[in-house]
Amino acid sequence: MTESPASQLPSPTERRRLREAGGLTEAQVAARIGVGRATVRAWERGRDTPGGREGEAYARLLAGLAGPAAGGTDTHDPAGSPPALTPTQAFDALYAFCAPALARQAYLLTGRRELAREAVEHAFQVAWQRWPEVAQDRDPAGWVRAVAYEWALSPWHRFRPRHRSPEPPPADPADRALLHALLELPPSYRRTLVLYDGVGLDLPETAAETEASTPAAAGRLTRAREAVAARVPQLADPAELHRRLVELASAERPRPPVPATVRTGGERRNVFWTRAAIAFTVAIVGSTALTLRTAPTHYEPPVAPAQAVQGVPPPAALGPLSRAEQALREKLRRSQTGGPQRLTPMAG
Template identity: 90%
Template sequence: MTESPASQLPPPKERRRLRESGSLTQAQVAARVGVGRATVRAWERGHSTPSGQEGEAYARLLAALAEPAAGRTDANGRTGSSALTPAQAFDALYAFCAPALARQTYLLTGRRELAREAVEHAFQLAWQRWPEVAQDRDPAGWVRAVAYEWALSPWHRFRPRHRSPEPPPADPADRALLNALLELPPSYRRTLVLYDGVGLDLPETAAETEASTPAAAGRLTRAREAVAAQVPHLADPAELHRRLVELASTERLQPPGPTTVRTTGERRNVFWTRAAIAFTVAIIGSTALTLRTAPTHYEPPIAPARAVQGVPPPAAMGPLSRGEQALRDKLRHSQTSGPERLTPVAG
C-alpha cells in the first residue's frame, strides 16, 4: 500500500524549520512545488494538508532539505546523529540565521552598519545565555526579537556615526520601497517585515511584537495601506512580499563569523565583569575611608547667634545739634568743679 504524501511529511512547524534551514522563502518553495505562496503558508501552519502531485513534490523537497541537516543541530540545539558542543550548536544557529537576519534588519533601519551591529549584539547575548536559548522552542525567533529591539532602539539617533544618512539603494524602485518602509512607525514597520517579509503568521507576529492579534492585524493593514499610497503597484500583498525579499537580497550584508562573535562577546563579558569588580572595590574603599575618618562621639552643633535687643544704633558722623553742643560746653566748664571728678595735682 502506497503512503500518501501527508503521511510522509513532518509536522507543520518542522516544515517551516526545514525551509528556513535551506535559506528558502515561501515564494521559492511555492515556485519549486508549483503552488501559490498562500498554499505553502497554509501547509506550514497546518491549515491544509498537501495532496496530489504538489504534495509529493513538497514531500520530496522537505526530505532533501532534511538530509543535509541530519548531522547538524536543529532549532532546539539537538542533532540527528551526534551531540554537538555548545560552540558548535551556536555556530550552526548563527550560520542558519545571521545572513537572513541582517537583511531583514536592514529593512527595519535602512542602515547597513546598524543591521550588522544588531545581529552581532543579538548573537553575543544569545551566547551569554546559551543554556536558555538552546532550550527555547524557537531559538531563531529569540535572536530575531533581540536584533529587532536593538535595531529599533531610539537611542541610536544620538550616536555620531548614525546621524549622517547612508547611501540609498541604486535602483529607484528599491529606494521608493525603502523610503516608504522607513516612514512607517517602528511598530508598523516591524509587523510588516515579520508578516510579509519573514513569513510569520498573524499570531506569531502578534506574539513577537508583544501585541494582541487584532492589534497586529490593524497595524499590518495600515502599514500596507501606507506603503501602497506611496508605491501603488505594491497594493497586492504577494507583490509586496516579493519586493521585500528582493530588496533585502540586493544588500550584501556579511556579518562577522561566529567565532568572532563568540570571542568578542566573551571579551566584553570579561571587561564588564572586571569593571563591576573595580567599581565594587571602589565603593568598599570609600566606605572604609568614611568609617575611618568619621567622629566617634557626638559633637553638639554650635547654636546660631542671637541679636541683642535694646542697643541704640551707632550715631552717624556729622555736625552736632544744639542740644549736643550745649552738653559739650557744660561738660567742659564743669570739668574741675564737680565733686565727682578728681583732678591730678603735681606733687
C-alpha cells in the same frame, strides 16, 4: 518497500522550526519546491500532508536543514544515535543559517547596512552569553530575531556620530522608492510589515513577537500596507509587496562577521562587564571602609559662627561741662569721702 515522504517528515512544529533555523521564509521554501506559499503554510500547520514529488522535495529540504542544525538527527547513522553537538557547534550552525537572512531583514528596518550588521552581531553576542537559555528555547531563531529587531530600531542610534549621515541608497529607483516608503512608517508598523509580509509569520506570531494583541497587529499591518501603497501604488497587492520586499532584501546583502568573531566579541564583553562590576564593588567597599574609618565616634554640636551685631548706637562723646556741672563737680570733690556723715541728709 519504500517509505512515503510523509512518514519521513518531522512534525509540523518541527518543520517550521527547521525552516526558521535555516533563515528561510515560506515563500523561499515554496519557490524551491515549486508550490504556493499557502501550501507550505498548511504543511507547517498540519492542515495538509505533503505527497508526491513535492513531498519528496520537501523531505529532502528539511533533511538538509536538520543535518547541520542544532539538535538535528542524522537519519543515516547506522548506530541510530546522532553525535551530540557542542555548544560552539550548535551556536555556529544557528548563526550560519539565521545571520544572513536576519541581516537583510534588519536592513529593511533601518535602511543602513552597517547598522544591520551591528544588530545581527549584537543579537548573537547576547545569544552566546545566554546560550543555555537560547538552546532550550522552542524557537531559537525567533529569540535572536527579536533581540536583533529591538537593537536595530533603538532610538538611541540617532545620537551616534557614525549614524548621523545617510548611507548611499539602493541603485534601483524602485528599490529606493520602497525603502523610502518603509522608513517613513512608524517603527512598530515597519516591524509588523517586515515580519508578516517579509519573513512570512502569521498574524498571531507577528502579534506575539511585537508584544501586541492580534487585533492591534492586524490594524498596524493594514495601515502600514495603506501607507506603502499610497507612496508606491504598484505595491497595493500584498503578494507583489511580499515579492518586492524579498527582492530588496536580497539585492542588499550586509555581510555579518563570522561566528568565531561574534563569540569572541561576546566573551570579551562578558569579561569587560565582569571586571567593571568587580571594580565597582571594590570602590563601594573602599569608600565604605574609609567612611567608617574617618567618621566621628560621638556627637559634637556645631559652633555657631561669629556674627556682627547690628543696630547698636555708638557711644556718645563727652563734651564741655556747663557752669552748674562744674560747680557740682567741685562740691563733690570737697565733700567727705567716707564715714557715716556722708549718709546724713543736709539742708540745702
